[in-house]
Amino acid sequence: MDNVHESMASGITGTTSKPVSAASGQKKATRGWLTKLSQIVPPLMAFIVLIGGWELIVTWIGTPTYVLPKPSDIYLAASDNFSSLMASAWKTVWESIYGFAISVVLGVSGAIFLGLSKTIEKSIYPYAVILQTIPIVAIAPIIVIWFGAGMNSIVIIAFLIGFFPMLSNTLIGLNSTEQNMKNLFTLYNASRLQTMWRLRIPAALPFIAAGMKISCTLAVIGAIVGEYVAGIGGGEGGLGYAITVAATRLQTPYLFACGLSASLLGVAFFLLINAFSKWLLSSWHESEMKVDN
Amino acid sequence: MSESDNNISIMADWVQLNHVNKVYSNGTVALQDVSLHIKENEFISFVGPSGCGKSTVFKLIAGLTEATDGDIRIMGMSPAHARKQSEMAFVFQDHTLLPWCSVEDNVMLPLSLRGMPKKQRLEEAARVLELVGLKDYKKALPRMLSGGMKMRVSIARALASRPKLLLMDEPFGALDEITRQTLQQELLDIWQREKGMTVLFVTHNVFEAVFLSTRVMVMTPRPGKIAEEISIPFAFPRDDSYHATPEFSEYVREVSAALKH
DSSP: OHHHHHHHHHHHHHHHHHHHHHHHHHHHHHHHHHHHHHHHHHHHHHHHHHHHHHHHHHHHHTOOTTTSOOHHHHHHHHHHTHHHHHHHHHHHHHHHHHHHHHHHHHHHHHHHHHHHOHHHHHHHHHHHHHHHHSOHHHHHHHHHHHHOTTHHHHHHHHHHHHHHHHHHHHHHHHHTOOHHHHHHHHHTTOOHHHHIIIIIHHHHHHHHHHHHHHHHHHHHHHHHHHHHHHOOOTTOOOHHHHHHHHHHTTOHHHHHHHHHHHHHHHHHHHHHHHHHHHHHHTTTOGGGOOOOO | OOHHHHHHHHHHOSEEEEEEEEEOTTSOEEEEEEEEEEOTTOEEEEEOOTTSSHHHHHHHHHTSSOOSEEEEEETTBOHHHHHHTTOEEEEOSSOOOOTTSOHHHHHHHHHHHTTOOHHHHHHHHHHHHHHTTOGGGTTSOGGGSOHHHHHHHHHHHHHHTOOSEEEEESTTTTSOHHHHHHHHHHHHHHHHHSTTOEEEEEESOHHHHHHHOSEEEEEETTTTEEEEEEEOOOOSSOOGGGGGSHHHHHHHHHHHHHHTO
């Protein structure tokens, strides 16, 4: 009698198990959608409250626009001067990209060079650190003297600011290869270059990607700083130059619009590099793996 | 001793350690008066507690470190030279697979490091992956594999260079008991099929040593030395039934007793 009961019970659970899992699958999908929504809604609400409060309070107090513009003033300034804002932003985009690209290329290759020998690393790396500690605004005028005002100097300043994070991150990556792996390469008679190319550089990729995430936003800041000291007008200036001009003319709403554009640029760069890093590492490195729980 | 006599003795011993001492720079005596004579096709286990110098013996044979005293010959060559000739291969407790390379690329690593042409490399990889039963996984990345499968890939990589000497440093130490026993059996089968390969195997596990070996070297610490050499003459092929024989228990008892000295 007990046996019959048991088999019946197992029969029932057997047949019901499928619909249950399908329902839970559906539930999982809605839950996933809900979590996404719950991630977007709070910051969005905070944004609306902040902008709305700003607009209301500034209107209510009657602060002059040149001291603190309302969000609507900033929007109007941006839309009225849309083409010149875009032209400036575009200029800054290219300066940042060039500066960033050079800092990645020289940072990574410099680190590989330093990583090839402990002696070289010990003798040169301290100077890279010293170079990093000199404030960029202190070197900027010298760079303008050497390379003249305009694109060249700006790109060099953007490069300088993003170079050190690339160099040091890559170097840390190259030096943090597991000892067991290094022994393996030694035991199989790998040359120094083979070990570098086949083991240390791939193992450093997560560190290089992390360095790129830091450097890409720094490059935008570098480009803006560069334009402050080396920007030229005549429709050739980027966002940094536009900010200095707007400041001298007390066009505060446009100044805000330029600043916000610069920050959006930084965010866009970061997201792009982030996506690149995911694409590069997701197949094998834990930092960029999707976790299914 | 004439030249020919010398050659004969070299041919007879694939691995020869004569009164080897190893003292580290901090004064630790890692090995004291260790002598070993290992021939072709042997399966030698080194058993002993931590700090008995098992790993040092391996480092000396692999040419990663030099003996303070005494003489080491691998097939008549110095260890470093023998390694350069690609006569040796290695398996560690840690699988040491490159996480960004497929199983196949991992297996071909030692071959590509010494510049073997691609076509030949692929053939060798196919051969050894077949040997460890992973030919369907050649395009998989290591992280997709279980611990036992990773160890199989690691063994396949070692076999790819067709070594005369296979050094295994606690290869199954991190695996669960069931996987461990399966891999022990597979390793024995491979060793019997690959004629003319000597295996040196480090383990903490007395049962493992007795199951696999033709000879067990029992080592004791402080200073590290070989306390006893125990022959395990039980016939090959060995399988699970060997575990249940009275001989097996007798060997285990003998090795355990030697460890307690």
